[in-house]
Amino acid sequence: MNITRSGSHNAGRIVLVSDYTGQVELEIVMAHHSRMFTRRHSLKLAALAGVTLCAGRAFAAPSPLTFDEMYGKIGVLGLEFSDKLKQLTGKEIRMKGFMAPPLKAEAAFFVLTEIPMALCPFCSSDSDWPDNIVVVYLSEKQTFVQPSTTIEVTGTLEHGSWTDPETGFVSLVRIRDAQYSVS
Structure with a gap:
């Protein structure tokens, strides 16, 4: 253009x-x-x-990212981030998935999953972090949806092991300043 x-x-x-x-x-x-x-x-x-x-x-529309595009391979040290994920870090992206049940109704974050999930995905450390979830930090509170509803999330991509100081949850991939819509 x-x-x-x-x-x-x-x-x-x-x-x-x-x-x-x-x-x-x-x-x-x-x-x-x-x-x-x-x-x-x-x-x-x-x-x-x-x-x-x-x-x-x-x-400039948000770049699409799928769960299959997040990791390149699983090495001896665990999951390795894909080149695409590294290139999109710090940029606005969009992802489709499902909202895992939040821990509390007023949470400012939730977990985006590749498939509907009924249990807490945070019961892991980063060494056994599932390759099909992303932590989403909302820019403002939104009403949560049922775990079987497909949503599309847009926000700024981050990657790397990080522990949330308020909750103690560990994540490898995050979307910040996010919002979502039912797709």
Whole structure:
């Protein structure tokens, strides 16, 4: 995708180049007559740059990630993260799965599972962590759904062993600032 926004002839132009991986480049091209460049022109360019960057982010959809794509292989030290999971870390993703029964109704997190689950998946350490669950930390409270309902979660992907200081739960893969919808 290539979006071009232009200021006046003397002010130059702003060019935003974005692909669907979320990478955005902003280029400000100055006009030939820089002596005509005024404070008003710089304010217009700054405002246009902000609008253009926001538009670029709106076009970048969350990258899909499936449970099968999370791990590359199981080595002697346990699960090894896939290249795709490593590349998506820190980026907005979307995943489909099922909500494991929460420990309490007001929890700010839940466990996303590949298959419907009736028991607590947190009864493990990271050494025997199941390869088909992800901990989801919600950006705001939402009503929990039945464990047999398929949901789609969007949020920022994290990976690596981490212990929640409030609950003591250990996780290998997390989605933060998340929200979900019934799919």
